[in-house]
Amino acid sequence: MTDPISLPQRDPDEVPAFDHARAEAAVRELLLAIGEDPGREGLHETPARVARAWAELTTGLRQTPEDVLTTTFDLGHDEMVLVRDIELWSMCEHHLVPFTGVAHVGYIPAASGKITGLSKLARLVDVYAKRPQVQERLTTQVADALMEILEPRGVIVVIEAEHLCMTMRGVRKAGARTITSAMRGMMREPATRAEALALIHQRP
Numbered sequence: 570m571t572d573p574i575s576l577p578q579r580d581p582d583e584v585p586a587f588d589h590a591r592a593e594a595a596v597r598e599l600l601l602a603i604g605e606d607p608g609r610e611g612l613h614e615t616p617a618r619v620a621r622a623w624a625e626l627t628t629g630l631r632q633t634p635e636d637v638l639t640t641t642f643d644l645g646h647d648e649m650v651l652v653r654d655i656e657l658w659s660m661c662e663h664h665l666v667p668f669t670g671v672a673h674v675g676y677i678p679a680a681s682g683k684i685t686g687l688s689k690l691a692r693l694v695d696v697y698a699k700r701p702q703v704q705e706r707l708t709t710q711v712a713d714a715l716m717e718i719l720e721p722r723g724v725i726v727v728i729e730a731e732h733l734c735m736t737m738r739g740v741r742k743a744g745a746r747t748i749t750s751a752m753r754g755m756m757r758e759p760a761t762r763a764e765a766l767a768l769i770h771q772r773p
């Protein structure tokens with residue numbers, strides 16, 4: 570069985586276009602399954618609305634990291650760059666309900682100083698968040714994409730999130746936060762890792 574964490578990224582060219590008609594039919598079926606009447610006022614437009622919402626929530630399936638890490642500059646800055654508290658909304662692939670929190674993404678540019686726009690780090694998080702996910706894979710994929718495309722000397726990705734499948738159902742433990750991290754290259758060295766973690770946890 571393929572390890573679900575290191576699932577290879579699906580080539581977006583092989584992901585079929587979002588099928589609105591199919592999604593609408595599925596939502597209609599779900600409404601019937603729960604004993605609702607999809608024809609009643611109030612639910613009449615719901616299958617179409619839900620299909621549109623799912624199209625938006627899964628845009629990442631049809632994107633590659635290269636689509637967003639387009640802008641790179643050579644600023645000659647070769648020290649740590651870290652964007653913390655990037656808002657995150659993803660969807661747990663086990664229950665198809667959201668998990669939400671923040672991502673902290675940092676890297677140490679290559680000696681050449683190849684860096685990317687700050688917003689691109691947040692866009693990269695969304696490429697992997699806007700699809701059915703598990704938090705561990707999301708964390709790993711963001712780190713590996715940065716390493717591959719920017720070829721930096723190190724990368725750190727820390728994600729802190731609350732899973733609604735643990736809050737609104739099941740074990741019902743509101744407030745429990747899951748923290749995952751991925752360090753690559755120089756970020757695995759104790760001093761560099763400690764500096765990055767201090768920056769992530771530093772609060773005014």
Ligand SMILES: Nc1nc2c(ncn2[C@@H]2O[C@H](COP(=O)(O)OP(=O)(O)OP(=O)(O)O)[C@@H](O)[C@H]2O)c(=O)[nH]1
Nearest residue numbers: 661662663664702703704705732734735738739740
């Ligand atoms: N490791 C990991 N587990 C997750 C993530 N999102 C949800 N899960 C877990 O996936 C597991 C699925 O367990 P199952 O026993 O198959 O499903 P379930 O009966 O609905 O489990 P409960 O949530 O415990 O009621 C649960 O323990 C979830 O908490 C994630 O991002 N990472």
Ligand SMILES: [Zn+2]
Nearest residue numbers: 661663664734
């Ligand atoms: Zn879940």
